[in-house]
Structures are given as structure tokens and as C-alpha cells.
Amino acid sequence: MNKLFAKATSVILISIVLCGIAAAQELPTAESFVGEKLLFEGKVSKIIQGIAVADITFAFEKVGDKYVIKSKANSKGTLARLFRFSFLQDYETTVDPATFNVLATKKHDVQRERIRDSIADFNYPEKRVTFIENDPNNPTRPPRRIASDLSSPMNDLASAAYRVRMMPLKVGDKFNVEISDSGLIYTIPVVVAKRERQKTAIGKVWCFRIEPEIFGPNRLIEGDGGMSIWIADNPQRTPVRAVVKFKYGKFDIRIQDPNDD
Numbered sequence: 001m002n003k004l005f006a007k008a009t010s011v012i013l014i015s016i017v018l019c020g021i022a023a024a025q026e027l028p029t030a031e032s033f034v035g036e037k038l039l040f041e042g043k044v045s046k047i048i049q050g051i052a053v054a055d056i057t058f059a060f061e062k063v064g065d066k067y068v069i070k071s072k073a074n075s076k077g078t079l080a081r082l083f084r085f086s087f088l089q090d091y092e093t094t095v096d097p098a099t100f101n102v103l104a105t106k107k108h109d110v111q112r113e114r115i116r117d118s119i120a121d122f123n124y125p126e127k128r129v130t131f132i133e134n135d136p137n138n139p140t141r142p143p144r145r146i147a148s149d150l151s152s153p154m155n156d157l158a159s160a161a162y163r164v165r166m167m168p169l170k171v172g173d174k175f176n177v178e179i180s181d182s183g184l185i186y187t188i189p190v191v192v193a194k195r196e197r198q199k200t201a202i203g204k205v206w207c208f209r210i211e212p213e214i215f216g217p218n219r220l221i222e223g224d225g226g227m228s229i230w231i232a233d234n235p236q237r238t239p240v241r242a243v244v245k246f247k248y249g250k251f252d253i254r255i256q257d258p259n260d261d
Contacts, residue, residue: 026235027166027167027168027237028165028166028235028236028237029166030067030095030097030100030162030166032235032236033060033067033162033165033236034060034061034062034067035060035061036058036059036060036236037057037058037059037060038057038058038059038238038239038255038257039055039056039057039255039256039257040055040056040057040253040254040255040256041054041055041056041253041254041256042054042055042056042073042251042252042253043251043252043253043254044249044250044251044252045249045250045252052076053075053076054073054074054075054076054087055073055074055076056071056072056073056074056253057070057071057072058070058071058158058161059071060162062097065097066094066095066096066097066103067094067095067096067097067100068092068093068094068095069091069092069093069095069158069159069162070091070092070093071090071091071093071157071158072088072089072090072091073087073088073089074087074088074089075087075088086110086111086112087110087111087112088108088109088110089107089108089109089110090107090108090109091105091106091107091156091157091158092105092106092107093105093106093156093158093159095159095162099152099153100153100159100162100163100166101122101124101152101153101154101155102122102154102155102156102159102180103121103122104119104120104121104122105118105119105120105156105157105158105180106118106119107119107120113137114137115135115136115137116133116134116135116136117133117134117136118131118132118133118134118144118182119131119132120132120156120180120182120183122150122154122180123150124150124152126150127149127150127151128147128148128149128150129147129148129150129154129180129183129185130145130146130147130183131144131145131146131147131182131183131184132144132145133145133182145183146182146183146184147183148180148183148184148185149185150180150185151178151185153178154178154180154185155177155178155179155180156179156180156181157179157181160177160179161239163177164177164190165231165236165237165239169192169208170192171192171193171194171195171208172191172192173191173192174189174190174191174192175189175190176188176189176190177190177212179220181220186218186219186220188212188213188214188219188220189212189213190210190211190212190213191210191211191212192208192209192210193209193210193211193228194208194209195207195208195209195233196209196230198230198232198240198241200232200240200241200254200255201240201254201255201256201257202232202238202240202255205232205233205234205240206232206233207230207231207232207233207240207241208230208231208233209228209229209230210228210229210230210231211226211227211228211229212227212229214227215227215246221246223246223247224246224247225244225245225246225247226244226245226246227242227243227244227245228242228243229241229242229243230242238255239255240254240255241253241254241255
């Protein structure tokens with residue numbers, strides 16, 4: 001059961017991250033994201049319908065001459081009460097404003113008593129990403145290290161959302177998104193499938209439905225599954241919903257308050 005929810009934790013965060021993929025005509029810029037705060041709630045369905053299991057937040061800031069994206073997925077009390085499981089994934093992403101390439105990813109990952117702290121450093125002159133993970137509960141344990149060849153452009157799970165929101169796309173487009181997670185590099189094929197209306201917390205809005213291929217061999221998640229994502233066709237290309245179906249059930253993740261006003 002713990003492994004089930006550990007995998008579910010990753011799906012929740014990936015779902016929201018890939019929500020940033022949008023079809024756009026009037027494109028937002030990175031500067032237009034500064035000060036943006038997004039709040040989502042994730043519900044899981046299988047045996048029991050629509051259990052709220054997580055709150056997910058994103059904040060886009062400018063710190064000095066760099067962009068910083070703070071993203072967090074935090075389990076809700078229902079999950080702990082029903083399944084005796086809790087999690088927290090807290091990311092801090094630093095982005096180069098000139099290229100929008102990710103420069104560093106810091107992560108604090110908690111799954112019940114298991115805690116891991118990590119940092120990924122992206123060295124573009126040397127074309128290398130280096131990931132180092134430590135166990136703060138066991139400081140004598142050797143760090144886990146992973147290094148991979150690095151290309152450009154490159155994103156982590158959070159920065160990918162914002163980069164693709166700035167891309168001009170249309171229904172029927174197909175493209176790849178390069179993502180580095182935990183020192184490994186993944187190529188994610190994406191299809192802009194359809195334009196349709198969704199009833200959301202920001203009203204009934206026209207959206208583009210996006211279908212990223214995150215499941216399967218050499219993907220972010222091993223095994224079978226599918227994902228659909230809806231992005232509002234507004235000037236900010238606000239991500240409003242994601243639905244992820246896989247063998248453990250279905251996650252339905254919806255925007256709650258787009259700017260924390």
C-alpha cells in the first residue's frame with residue numbers, strides 16, 4: 001500500500017506540472033508569470049469516489065536576476081485517516097531568465113517517515129546534470145548520486161510547465177518536452193488533442209486538452225496509464241484541470257484559486 005501511494009505522489013505532482021502545456025495565440029512571457037500563484041486540489045477515485053488527497057501550489061517569483069518557481073504537493077488529512085499515509089513534495093526551481101533553462105532543482109521529499117533532500121545542478125558548459133540525494137534521518141548514509149548528459153533547452157518538472165505555456169501551439173500539434181528528474185533525462189511526447197469548454201473555479205472557459213505520454217518504458221512513470229490536461233485559452237494560459245488514469249485509480253486535479261487573491 002505504501003508503494004501505491006508513493007507512486008501516486010509522483011503522479012499528482014507530474015500531473016500538475018504538465019498542466020502548464022498550453023495551446024496559445026497571445027503568448028504569455030516569463031515576466032508575466034512573476035507574482036502568479038496557483039492552487040489545486042487533487043482527488044482520487046477507485047473504490048471510493050472523489051476522495052480529496054492533496055493540495056498543490058505553485059508560485060513564480062523573481063529573486064535577483066533569476067526566476068524561482070516554488071511548487072508543493074501536500075497530502076490532506078483524508079489520506080492519512082483512511083490509509084495511514086502522508087506525503088510532502090516541496091520543490092524549488094531556479095531558472096535562467098535569458099534561456100529559461102533550469103539551473104538548479106532543490107527537493108524535500110517526505111513519504112511517512114521516509115525523508116529525502118536532494119539538489120540537481122545543471123552545468124551547461126560541461127553539458128552535465130548532477131543529482132545528489134541525502135537521507136537526513138541517516139547522515140552517515142552515503143549520498144545517492146546520478147549524472148547524465150545534458151542538452152539545451154532543458155526543464156525540470158516545474159519549469160517545463162511555464163516554458164510550454166509560452167509556446168505557440170494549435171490543435172493537432174505534436175512536440176517533445178525534455179525533462180530532467182532526479183538526474184535522469186526524459187523525452188515526453190505531447191499532443192494538443194482538442195479545444196473544449198470546462199467548468200472551473202475561474203468560470204466556464206474554453207480550454208485546450210493536452211495529452212502528454214508520461215507512462216511506459218523510459219517514461220516518467222513505468223507501466224500503463226493515460227493523462228488529459230485542460231489549459232484555459234486566456235492570456236496567461238492558466239492550467240485548470242488534469243485527469244490521470246492508471247492501475248491504482250484516477251486522479252482528478254482542479255484549480256481552486258488561480259492567483260490567491
